[in-house]
Amino acid sequence: MxxxxxxxxxxxxxxxxxxxxxxxxxxxxxxxxxxxxxxxxxxxxxGGLSPAVKRRLRQLAAAARDGRFIGSSSGSRSVGMAHASNSNPPRLARPHLS
Known part of the structure; x- marks a missing residue:
């Protein structure tokens, strides 16, 4: 490379x-x-991403597009979209890759 x-x-x-x-x-x-x-x-x-990781990324992208965030399977809870005036918006949970 x-x-x-x-x-x-x-x-x-x-x-x-x-x-x-x-x-x-x-x-x-x-x-x-x-x-x-x-x-x-x-x-x-x-090799590329596993089918499970691709599926999870599609889920996260759809959730972000819809204005909602979803937690990972590691126990994070779902978080609703914060108000635009909120200076600390919620972050996307990191996908569980194992």
Missing amino acids: AKLDHLDLDGLRSRWLKVTGRSAPRAFRSEFLRRALAHEIQVSEF
Whole structure:
């Protein structure tokens, strides 16, 4: 992955096409594309997230989109959305990854 540091934008886009089989998003600039490409390479070499983690992330994203937060299976309780004027909004619980 250190080789990515020496690629220009065209080189990064070419490498993205080779790794993913699709064109790099045009909106991705060099630094972001370099990081996204490093992630794609790691996923292809070591595997991605487990189905359980993907499912949990989708649940958390849906809860955040709906303005509610849900706790993890480690015993956290559900927390409702705080008022916009609250200077200490509730935080998302960290997903239980085991």
